[in-house]
Amino acid sequence: MEQLEKKVVIDVKDLYKTYMVGDEKVRALDGVTFQVNEGEFVAIVGTSGSGKSTLLNMMAGLEPPTKGQIQVAGKRIEKMKENQLVRLRRNKVGFIFQSFNLIGTMNAEENVALPLMFRGVDKQVRVKKAREMLDMVGLTKHRKHIPTQMSGGQQQRVGIARALVVNPSIVFADEPTGNLDSATTEDILGLMRRLVNEQNKTLVMVTHDRELAQVADRVIHIKDGKIIKIDINKKENVENEEA
Amino acid sequence: MKFKDILGLSLGNLRRRKWRTVLTVTGVFIGTISVVIMLSLGFGLKTSMTEEMSSYVGMNEITIQYNGSDSSMQITDTKLSEFKELGFVKKCDPLLAAAVELEQGKWSISATIIGVSSDEMAKIPIGEGCAPSLDGGELEVVIGNQIITDAYDSRTYYYPYWENRELADMDFMGDIVYFKFPSKDSFRIDEDGNVINTARKKIVPIVGMVEGDINTYNKYSYGVYAEVESLKAYLKKVYKGGAIPGQPTDRNGNPLNYWVYQMVTITVNDKEDVEEAVAYFRELGYQVDNNQEWLEQTNSILFIAQCVLGGIGAIALLVAAIGITNTITMSTYERRKEIGIMKVLGCDISDIGGMFIGEAAFIGFLGGVVGVILSYGISVVVNILAGPMAAQAIEISNLKLSVIPMWLPFVAIAFSTLIGVMAGYFPARKATKMSPLLAIRNE
Ligand SMILES: Nc1ncnc2c1ncn2[C@@H]1O[C@H](COP(=O)(O)OP(=O)(O)O)[C@@H](O)[C@H]1O
Numbered sequence: 001m002e003q004l005e006k007k008v009v010i011d012v013k014d015l016y017k018t019y020m021v022g023d024e025k026v027r028a029l030d031g032v033t034f035q036v037n038e039g040e041f042v043a044i045v046g047t048s049g050s051g052k053s054t055l056l057n058m059m060a061g062l063e064p065p066t067k068g069q070i071q072v073a074g075k076r077i078e079k080m081k082e083n084q085l086v087r088l089r090r091n092k093v094g095f096i097f098q099s100f101n102l103i104g105t106m107n108a109e110e111n112v113a114l115p116l117m118f119r120g121v122d123k124q125v126r127v128k129k130a131r132e133m134l135d136m137v138g139l140t141k142h143r144k145h146i147p148t149q150m151s152g153g154q155q156q157r158v159g160i161a162r163a164l165v166v167n168p169s170i171v172f173a174d175e176p177t178g179n180l181d182s183a184t185t186e187d188i189l190g191l192m193r194r195l196v197n198e199q200n201k202t203l204v205m206v207t208h209d210r211e212l213a214q215v216a217d218r219v220i221h222i223k224d225g226k227i228i229k230i231d232i233n234k235k236e237n238v239e240n241e242e243a
Numbered sequence: 244m245k246f247k248d249i250l251g252l253s254l255g256n257l258r259r260r261k262w263r264t265v266l267t268v269t270g271v272f273i274g275t276i277s278v279v280i281m282l283s284l285g286f287g288l289k290t291s292m293t294e295e296m297s298s299y300v301g302m303n304e305i306t307i308q309y310n311g312s313d314s315s316m317q318i319t320d321t322k323l324s325e326f327k328e329l330g331f332v333k334k335c336d337p338l339l340a341a342a343v344e345l346e347q348g349k350w351s352i353s354a355t356i357i358g359v360s361s362d363e364m365a366k367i368p369i370g371e372g373c374a375p376s377l378d379g380g381e382l383e384v385v386i387g388n389q390i391i392t393d394a395y396d397s398r399t400y401y402y403p404y405w406e407n408r409e410l411a412d413m414d415f416m417g418d419i420v421y422f423k424f425p426s427k428d429s430f431r432i433d434e435d436g437n438v439i440n441t442a443r444k445k446i447v448p449i450v451g452m453v454e455g456d457i458n459t460y461n462k463y464s465y466g467v468y469a470e471v472e473s474l475k476a477y478l479k480k481v482y483k484g485g486a487i488p489g490q491p492t493d494r495n496g497n498p499l500n501y502w503v504y505q506m507v508t509i510t511v512n513d514k515e516d517v518e519e520a521v522a523y524f525r526e527l528g529y530q531v532d533n534n535q536e537w538l539e540q541t542n543s544i545l546f547i548a549q550c551v552l553g554g555i556g557a558i559a560l561l562v563a564a565i566g567i568t569n570t571i572t573m574s575t576y577e578r579r580k581e582i583g584i585m586k587v588l589g590c591d592i593s594d595i596g597g598m599f600i601g602e603a604a605f606i607g608f609l610g611g612v613v614g615v616i617l618s619y620g621i622s623v624v625v626n627i628l629a630g631p632m633a634a635q636a637i638e639i640s641n642l643k644l645s646v647i648p649m650w651l652p653f654v655a656i657a658f659s660t661l662i663g664v665m666a667g668y669f670p671a672r673k674a675t676k677m678s679p680l681l682a683i684r685n686e
């Protein structure tokens with residue numbers, strides 16, 4: 001009952017995406033409909049090439065759909081101009097990448113502060129905020145390290161701090177542990193789970209690993225561009241993770 | 244995004260690619276130097292010439308000379324009174340030249356005494372001493388400030404100034420200077436083969452010297468000036484009724500009873516009459532010179548020169564602009580991924596464009612500043628090295644070959660910055676159109 005009262009933050013309706021490869025049509029998304037509620041952790045699972053990234057990119061406004069509707073944070077985004085999409089991401093969305101995508105010439109602190117710079121926040125304020133975020137992800141000692149001076153797990157922690165520094169209501173993550181070993185993967189997933197719970201973020205995570213998907217509240221299974229199944233995980237599962 | 248932060252990102256990128264930045268900036272400052280120096284040469288010449296022209300010679304004056312063999316064309320007092328009758332003529336100032344050898348000790352100078360009207364005399368700037376008195380008494384002269392450079396040793400024909408940049412130890416103002424007036428048979432060779440100079444040797448008081456030191460040229464610097472009527476009277480006395488060199492004689496070599504002037508300066512009533520006067524005297528067959536015509540010609544030559552030189556500068560700047568475009572294009576391709584990340588993280592598209600335009604503008608700005616600074620240096624060097632030479636070549640005193648007006652550095656820097664902005668515009672725009680998906684794809 002509690003679930004139903006929650007606000008819908010992402011509403012995807014009849015979404016299609018067709019790529020032309022030579023003369024051939026590739027249906028990356030073939031009629032996808034689902035909703036994500038506020039504060040929910042949703043995992044999108046499927047084999048490689050099933051259309052997970054395409055779906056995520058479209059929700060983040062990085063790519064326009066061929067057909068269908070996407071509503072994010074109350075706004076229809078499928079017809080938006082790029083500068084409107086950028087503004088939406090700046091104000092509402094955080095993004096965590098598989099290959100971390102930190103700026104190689106900037107240290108951890110500067111990387112985390114970058115989205116604040118895009119918002120026109122004063123340097124002192126954003127440095128203070130970035131430090132808080134780094135403390136939160138456990139990288140207090142690595143503030144001044146540049147990406148090549150950090151391990152994959154540390155880099156992804158910086159990536160998470162950067163995604164959360166603007167206090168977004170929605171966070172997207174595309175295979176956030178894809179480049180990490182299994183021990184670090186558990187670390188990172190645990191961290192993401194914790195932050196979502198503590199800060200009531202909506203998190204949409206793409207992964208090809210069914211095991212990892214179990215950490216989410218809800219798991220959307222996707223195959224050949226279609227949703228084949230949606231699992232709702234038990235609450236105990238979540239509490240175990242927190243413990 | 245704050246302007247400060249965009250600029251910070253731009254500068255950071257430039258600093259990271261130091262070598263490439265330096266090379267691109269080099270292109271810009273070479274272009275800037277070309278344009279600034281070329282313009283400064285034009286301004287220098289133009290300023291000097293215009294000042295010269297308006298200070299020494301009125302724009303409503305023309306000079307006429309006759310170099311032909313038709314004696315009826317010669318400029319005589321009769322001719323002068325005819326000229327004065329012409330409607331556009333205000334006055335005529337004749338000029339009479341007589342060759343003379345100045346002598347003091349072992350030193351000699353071959354000079355010309357130039358007889359000018361008292362009006363003309365008044366225009367000669369006097370440094371040491373004073374102007375000759377014009378009361379029609381004894382002949383007095385003013386001597387040019389650079390004439391000493393023509394002094395030579397009368398036995399060895401050694402020219403100390405031209406050969407060794409040394410000045411002959413002559414004293415025009417304090418010591419007696421002999422004026423030797425040549426005649427038809429000035430030089431005779433006696434039985435032993437010695438050259439005997441029979442020229443008439445006189446003492447003429449030098450009362451003043453033309454203003455300026457040994458390096459300051461003006462058009463009076465190499466002459467010996469006297470008032471024309473006194474000179475005529477004096478020459479008559481010196482040659483004792485005999486033939487005066489340069490003056491008309493009959494078939495037997497006896498002097499005729501009138502004077503022929505080498506040149507006359509005609510002042511017309513109005514500047515607008517100059518053209519008519521020039522045409523009139525040319526039509527008659529005289530050689531006519533006037534400053535207005537010369538100034539116009541020089542100006543148009545200068546204008547062409549400036550265009551050509553400015554064109555070279557413009558090409559240099561165009562090449563520099565292509566260099567900037569190239570550098571920024573490379574920069575955007577190298578940072579495709581970074582641009583994608585920035586877009587995903589919500590960086591305004593205009594800020595991404597601004598970052599690259601900022602880079603380009605800063606390259607242009609830096610090139611402009613360096614170029615302007617170096618231009619000042621080059622300008623000084625040009626004035627020191629080439630200035631005096633050019634001054635002699637075009638007969639202008641105090642010539643500054645290269646003049647950089649106050650506004651030029653500012654305009655030059657603004658212009659080079661603008662070139663940077665324009666050169667960076669298209670690559671920057673392309674950068675803003677790069678897909679954010681580049682950030683997401685792996686590999
Ligand atoms: N830019 C593209 N051009 C052509 N085909 C694409 C493009 N992006 C993705 N595809 C195709 O769309 C399908 C889904 O891709 P994607 O969403 O990346 O899958 P996943 O992330 O689940 O591995 C694949 O068959 C892929 O080859």
Ligand SMILES: [Mg+2]
Pocket residue numbers: 052053054
């Ligand atoms: Mg994928």
